[in-house]
Amino acid sequence: MILELEELTHRYGTESALEDVSFGLEAGELVAVLGPSGCGKTTLVQxxxxxxxxxxxRIRLRGEDVTDAPPEARHVGLVFQESTLYPHMTVGENVAYGLAARDVEPGRRDEIVTDYLELVDLSEQREAYPGELSGGQRRRVELARALAPQPDLLLLDEPLSALDRTLRERLRGEVARIQRETGVTTLFVTHDQEEAMALADRLVVMNDGSVSAVGTPRSLYESPPTPFVASFLGRSNALSATVVGCxxxxxxxxxxxxxxxxxxxxVSEADPVTCHVRPDDLSLSPPEAADPDTSVPAEVVRVADVGRRYEATIRLETGEQLVVERTTNPPNTGDEVAVEVPAQSVTVFCANDGDRVVSPASTKP
Structure with missing residues (x-):
């Protein structure tokens, strides 16, 4: 295993930033650490x-305990959220900087810089200065600089968050390609669920300094182990209910x-539960055509056209509101409808113990 974290905890005074964080990365994996702002992601990277x-x-790299080792003794590449390129150095000099610190011979240094600038498709910008580059080009230079010393581990701390959406999506593909071509073990930190799911072999979902879940993107999306994971990883509707039969x-x-x-x-009868279901798993039908055993009555209170789909907000008789996605034929505001809830798409949590999932992943198709 390349990276092993064992019950990692950190406090700033009395405030806890990390609490008993444990997980590991195998060689060649791209693992995304996903969580909201303030959940401890950046402290983890640092x-x-x-x-x-x-x-x-404890922190171990390739089996060696480096918990107390200085940064220069760890063979780790790092790309921060904000640019850290040296403005007085050319692109080539920036990429070579880490190689010089490792006493790589100048001739070999030039060869490595050439190789990594080709990797990120910036060979023609070798003599340019950072101020002459676009935001996306600067990100790629920083990737080349982090990769040139061939680190054991590459850390990417929200590297795309400052870019506009179109550029971010394009560079996301570049990160995937570069990681695939180099095979470098990578920890990618982000708050963007779509970004994490598109890139990662596995996800580490964090909340309030602790790990909420570890697993593949698809397994965590389809079978979330906690209400937080269900609501944070993609969109989810929460429906309050009470068990009346088992x-x-x-x-x-x-x-x-x-x-x-x-x-x-x-569960037992009379247990309060919360049913989570994704907006695209729900469907709407006229009340007279609905199956009363698999649907609940509701009223459409809002319909939004968001481009590739329509999002209908519907209100149940309890006052709770759900979002239903439709690709065609949206309902009208004020329509009386029945919300069809497919059992195989529902994850049930015990309302008295929110972290206990009571409908196991084995019930998913």
Whole structure:
């Protein structure tokens, strides 16, 4: 294993930034650390790079404990959120900077710079200065500089967040290509769910300094282990209900009973639960055509055309609001509808213990 974090904890005074963070990266993996602002992502990166000394826990690179080692003793490449290129140096000199620090011979240094500028498609900008480059070009120079010493681990701390959406999507593809071609083990830190899911082999989802979940993007999206993961990783509707039957699982939403056939849930009658379901898994039908065992009545209160789809906000009789996605034939505001809830797309959580999923991943198709 290239990177191992064992119960990593860090506090700024009495404030906890990281709490018992443990996970690892295998050789060649691209793992994304995903979470909202303030969840501890940047502190995690700084601890791995050696710029922060953790309060507790261990950091191992290729099996060697580097928890107390200085940054220069760790073979780690790092690209920050903000540009750190030296403005008085050319592109080539910036890329060569880390090589000079490692006493690479000048002749060999030039060869490596050439190779990595070709990798990021910036050979013609070798003599240019950072101020003459676009934002996307500067990001690619920083990637080349971080990769040139051939680090054991590449850390990318929100490297695309300052770019506009079109450029960010293009560079996301470049990051994927470069990581694939070099095979460098990479930890990619982001708050952007789409970015993380598009790039990563695995996700580490963080919240309030702790790890909420680790897994493949698809498995965490389809079978979220906690309500936080369900709501943060993609969009999710939360539906409050009470268990009224267990064989099959039947829940009451206000006075309407909803059967969740095939969901083997560890609950008892009268248990309060929360049902999470994605907006694109829900569908709408006229009340008279709906199956009363798999739908709940509602009213359309808003319809938004967001380009490739319509988003209908509907209000249940309980007052709760859900979002339903449709690609064609949107309903009209004020329509009385029935919301069809497919059992195989529902994840059920115990309302009294929000971190306990009671409909296991095995119930998913």
């Amino acid at each position: 601890a791995i790079a050696g710029h922060v000394s953790p309060t507790a826990g 064989d099959p699982l039947t829940v009451a939403v206000d006075t309407q009973e909803l059967r969740l056939e095939g969901v083997d849930a560890d």
